[in-house]
Amino acid sequence: MKSLTDDERGYLISAEYYDVMSEQHWSARCKDLSDILQTVCGPVATIVDVGSGTGNGLALLNRQFPQAAIHAVEPAAAMRIALMTRVLHDSRLRERVSIYPGTFEQLQEVDNIDLILVSGCIGFFTQAQRGRLWKSAARQLAPGGVILVDTMPLTVPHQVARSRVACTTLGCQRYEVFLQGEAVENSDLMRWEMQFIQYQGERLLRCNTVVRDWHTFGPGRILAEAAQAGLSGLVQADSAIPTVVLRRRESSQPG
Numbered sequence: 001m002k003s004l005t006d007d008e009r010g011y012l013i014s015a016e017y018y019d020v021m022s023e024q025h026w027s028a029r030c031k032d033l034s035d036i037l038q039t040v041c042g043p044v045a046t047i048v049d050v051g052s053g054t055g056n057g058l059a060l061l062n063r064q065f066p067q068a069a070i071h072a073v074e075p076a077a078a079m080r081i082a083l084m085t086r087v088l089h090d091s092r093l094r095e096r097v098s099i100y101p102g103t104f105e106q107l108q109e110v111d112n113i114d115l116i117l118v119s120g121c122i123g124f125f126t127q128a129q130r131g132r133l134w135k136s137a138a139r140q141l142a143p144g145g146v147i148l149v150d151t152m153p154l155t156v157p158h159q160v161a162r163s164r165v166a167c168t169t170l171g172c173q174r175y176e177v178f179l180q181g182e183a184v185e186n187s188d189l190m191r192w193e194m195q196f197i198q199y200q201g202e203r204l205l206r207c208n209t210v211v212r213d214w215h216t217f218g219p220g221r222i223l224a225e226a227a228q229a230g231l232s233g234l235v236q237a238d239s240a241i242p243t244v245v246l247r248r249r250e251s252s253q254p255g
């Protein structure tokens, strides 16, 4: 059996806390995202959720596009455990969601895609990977299809002081997540250190740290890179999280 990569080891720790960490973000994000999707999408029969994680976006996609087949692509096995559980426990998701244990390259498995969601993950892709993502997305989109990409509200790497980003109580226990970031010299990377802490009452049960790098850039870079693959885009002005909607340019041939 092959040994785990650093990323995979990191997800073994963070997956358990991921929904604690992202709960607030998703409840704040839902309305924005739903408004954007309503405005930019035509009829939607086929959706790909790239980097689906624990499946936070699935309820929204399912509500908004109740007839669509949803293809959730997620490379981290630990995240897929939560994704699988979420899908298994919802009869509507069970009917619609297929789960792909791989990277965005698995887009190739699905044709005629009306909506590709790339939420919370574009900064994990290198420039070369992003180039391949735009190319393959442009090829697999249905006529009129859209790609929705969001990124962090930071355009250049810089120091971010440690702060508590989540705190949730379950039973007699408390979970806290702290985040701090620093710029990695001579690169566009920010190194994020996430600390996951669990208490029993006031007694510390455990504390784990995961470090992960994120390519930090604004929507302008997404537009410029995607243009090379024949995609044109619009930044969504009303969205609190920087969000870009891309479409195939009328004149470009998928290829």
Ligand SMILES: C[S@@+](CC[C@H](N)C(=O)[O-])C[C@H]1O[C@@H](n2cnc3c(N)ncnc32)[C@H](O)[C@@H]1O
Pocket: 022, 050, 051, 052, 053, 054, 055, 056, 057, 073, 074, 075, 076, 079, 102, 103, 104, 105, 118, 119, 120, 121, 124, 125, 129
């Ligand atoms: C921060 S989570 C976001 C999960 C979910 N989309 C959300 O917004 O809650 C980022 C996810 O991207 C996935 N990811 C990282 N590299 C990827 C790649 N090359 N292709 C597809 N997914 C990737 C990770 O495994 C992780 O689950």
